Amino acid sequence: MTGCVLAVDLGTGGPKVAIVDAGGATLAWRSSPVDTVFLPGGGAEQDPQQMWSAVVTATRQVLAALPTPPTIAAVAVTSQYMSTVPVAADGTPTGPCVLWMDTRGAAHSRSLLNDTSVPLFLGRHGLIPLPSGSDGVAHVHVLREHHPESWDAAVAFVEPMDYVNARLTGRVCVTQSTAFGQLVCDNRTWGATDYDPELVAATQLDPDKLAPLVPMQGMIGEVTTAAAAALGIAAGTPVTVGTIDSITSAVGAGALDPSAGSVIIGTTSVMVTHVLEHRAGMRGGMLAVPSPLPGRWYVMAENGVGGRAFEWVVRLLGYGHDLATAVDDATAVLPGADGVQFLPWLLGSISPRPDDEVRGAFTGLHLSHDRRHLVGAALEGVALNLAWLLPYLERAVGASWPFVRFGGGGAMSDPWAQVLADALDRPVHQLDEPRATNARGAAFLAFVELGAIALDDVPSLLRVRRVFDPQPAHRATYDAALRRLTSLHPTLSELSRP
Secondary structure, eight states, X not given: OOOEEEEEEEETTEEEEEEEETTSOEEEEEEOOOXXXXXXXXXXXXXXXXXXXXXXXXXXXXXXXXXXXXXXXXXXXXXXXXXXXEEOXXXXXXXXXXOTTOOTTHHHHHHTOOTTHXXXXXXXXXXXXXXXXXXXXXXXXXXXXXXXXXXXXXXXXXXXXXXXXXXXHSOOOEETTTTGGGTOSOTTSTTOOSOOHHHHHHHTOOGGGSOOEEOSSSEEEEOOHHHHHHHTSOTTOEEEOOEEHHHHHHHHTTOOSTTOEEEEESSEEEEEOEESSOOOSOSTTOEEEEOSSTTOEEEEOEEEESHHHHHHHHHHTTOTTOHHHHHHHHGGGTTGGGGOEEEOOBTBBOTTSOBSSOOOEEESOOTTOOHHHHHHHHHHHHHHHHHHHHHHHHHHHTOOOSOEEEESGGGGOHHHHHHHHHHHTSOEEEESSGGGHHHXXXXXXXHHHHTSSOXXXXXXXXXXXXXXXXXXXXXXXHHHHHHHHHHHHHHHXXXXXX
């Protein structure tokens, strides 16, 4: 018997831990929160010790949720990315995790951009040091400037999934995929296990503090005795290589090649797929990232904050954490929210129009409106932002998708699934247990490594809860709203600049 995979999905809000069987069923899952500390000057940090404690808590809870302890055949970890944890040789942290939303290294990133470095970064890697400071290069600089003792004590700087794997196995390592945010690999070749010395020099990263590169497939080690005792699983359990959560969301939603696309709404909104060759210079803020899928690159099409934007609106309007009541109230004013429109660029926009400065807004407000209209507009604003992205991504990968699968926490909402179908003008296949999409994707990759399934089996293992078809009666409303959203972007961009 193959057994189950213990899949850890470490998001910005904390880990979700799932037990997944080889048939694709999520037997149980639990979550545990992790706090974010916002600091002056654009800082955003988390405590890696709290991250690990949350993984331990959620793992023990999910194991206790099953009447019979399952056989754990492997542990698979996926996580948020463009975040940086400084680690010692044994994998323990030497300082805070600098999160993807931290912008304190923006000036340093801009100082690395010149006529020589820009074509080097774009041609070999695909991404330049981000002027926003939201990448691994800038975050290592932030640690050196703001936490020098942590920087000095660190042997390497890794993403959260590789940090958790180091805590599990005692082995510090990264892959060509998980090291994407440090801009030090030549991504034109799939499967690189050596750093590009010219890229390393251009980033000004210390080559002695780069973690060892390992292949993007396979096992990196076994769960140590200490980690096993903390988690409540057997020592010696194999641990797979870490994976970026957007990639596991694509796998968990069956977007394995250009013919299939999916939408994941969690903290952020992403539209996911894979291509069969490296693509450099894709427009609209889209990038090709080496994927653990053999010979394939994940298309990074981050759309900006999604679920986080909606939660912000709900709390702002006095619902607290009662998202269900807020959504129920909003259904009374959909579609169109009686002309109220939400522009969801609370942390800037990414694909299809990268702009670090643009900020969000509500428009079309009238004295007759109440909070139901603003909540409804928030649901629609996130969906319309994805509708703006859809044609750009389809052109980039050379395919037109007959439907999209919908996963992530946002897919728990039937009204949001219907709004998404209407905004995209495509059928939306709402996945069962959508909050476990990333964890399920990590588990599928682990089962492939174990020889329990083939990669091509994954789409047939997915479970669709319900299909939402676009409603022709709503077409004119959403077409007009999409035109307003795209036309307001340059105006808000101009107004948002200092």
